[in-house]
Amino acid sequence: MAACNSLELRLLGGQSLKSNKLLNFRILSICLVLLSLCACAGQRIVTGELEFGGEQVERIWPPSPEIPRYRYAGELTGEQNFHSKSEAVKSGAAKVLDWIVGLTSSRKESPIVLQRPMSGVVDEEGRIYVTDVSRKAVFVFDGVDGRLNVWDAVTQIGAPFMSPVGVALGADGQVLVADSELGVVVRLDREGRPLGFIGQQVLERPTGIARDPERGLIYVADTLAHNLKVFDDEGRLVETIGQRGKMPGEFNAPTHLTFADNKLYVTDTFNARIQVFDALGDQKMSLGHRGLFVGEFVRPKGIAVDSDDNIYVVESYHDHVLMYDEQGRFLMAIGGTGTDAGQFYLPAGVWIDSHDRIYVADMFNGRVEIFQFLGGSS
């Protein structure tokens, strides 16, 4: 931050020196575009088969003799997940040559890996979208086309994401990304091409995002304004829900959202609870309370619901994922601080695909951990 401040000062100083502001602004923007183009030019395309690599680690929860409910299914870290055919068949001679020459092109480039994954979503076809607030990009683990895409530009001129936090699926195959620093929701098509913004001049610090597909409504958690803003698919503000407070329907720094089974789940982080709303915006249930023990909340973050209506909450203070039934009764937890399977360091989002795989953004370990839900009955 100290460095940032001094840079800011120099930046201001540099500007005051100049007389023709308009010209300079143009040059500046050209420079920025050039710079971002340079950054893009270095990008590598990673192709191959998407693999989670969970077979190597055999872990189940809860441990025997209990009935296992979850199995470790692997992790997403970046290009390591793509078993590239071309690399796999690299001949021994080429490897020796690599070793002799030293700096081959593939070694010089830094690998495409997650740095601080925040949250994610999986589309109907199985593409996994993960926001990364440090890489300032959306990673698309495309198992369908066998590609890893990194989307970092949000406008036509190449201005980058600043802090992509929430991601949700929009209408007609669109992807919606809430950028907390830009203060907008960015609409992208399936190829990552920007289509426009939602909530300019309306959103202060958008974080979590979820969509009600039936009604075509987009819910955005505005953390700084302590409310939820509801947009239609065209991006018009329809409604604002809540204000800062502790009462039902009020919020203190809402963060992550999910929409499942006609219900909206809101992590009300600083009130240490999950609030559940019906599709009309009426508060139906409050889950959890403040406390230091497992099953209680200090800093709840990600929220997700599986096909059995079990509710998953990431408790970032304790590095745990907590599971509750649909009435909000605490069932079990997976977690602990560390880098092993089922451990986390400052986790953030949680999301679930159609195969009941639970994805947890293990933010400070730079990975997404995946757990297979084995079913709750008997």
Next chain:
Amino acid sequence: MSQRSSTSQLQVALAFATGLLASSLLASCVFDGVTPGSARRALVASEGEILLYQSSIYGGLTSIGLDHIDRLVGAQEFALQSPTALSARGDDLYVYDDAARILYKYDIAFDALSEFFSHAAFNELNLSTSRMTGLYVASDLTVFVTDPNSGRVLRFNREGRLITTYADPLNLSRPNAVQVDEKSGRVFVSDSVYGHIVVFGMTGMPLQAINSGTGGTGQFQVATDITFGPDGLYVVDLLSKEIFVMGLDGTPRYSFESSELGNPGAIIVDEFNRVYISDRQDNTIKIYEDGKLATTYGGTGSAPGSFYDVTDMSLDRNMLYVADSLNGRVQLFRIAPPRRPKPEE
């Protein structure tokens, strides 16, 4: 004409430099913005960085007896003047202000600061003349407070009611730091006069004094601060500037020198056995790994990430709270874990 062209060249160069600066600016500070208010977290992962600046607390609104902070009537703003001791757990942050001589309780979730004791209670307990340097919030959210003038440690519940007094007139003279071993419930109090650590049972019974001999090898002279970590009890010695690590029964395990330290203040050890010591001489936090200086963070100043006399630190899970006393604020840092070993090729 030539002058004009050279000017425009200069402008281009300037603009380019500005662009570079701007892009590096964008690259170097970006926040996820989940934390509300002015609290912003820098989450950009850079090589080997351990402390990530989050936010600063300069004060807060009073919230005594008020349920809804958005409907405060006549809310009063408290400003910290010189926070010298602190301890945090969950949403509770206790801060002792040495200038105001007030022990505050700060509600992290609601950005609300309140006096932990009323003035009357403060005077009754005779704490108003005592400069407390040691604070500790236990896992049951009771708070331990050193009272150096009376040579005792007091334990209060969250509502500020006195629960237990820890005193030993023969062995405890001026307590300067207090820590609780959460497993056994034993209370460790460091004494700046006798240069030893008195161990109490949870109920207040003195059990043992650690380091009671003088000048032997593996013994410290004056502990400025004590803390627990993966290897037991860690002590930073004001005079020898050595860090002593011992078992909870006082058995010396190992020690290491830290000649870089000018004037050690507070010591913290994280779960990866990294040792953080605030240096009050050059206003830095020095981080030791495996007994060697790994990183020096900060420097004198009032910008975020700079310090002016760090007298105390508290670690709660992965958040480090730093009493930046003469800047009149508490700074919060996220502690990044060590880099994960790269997966095998």
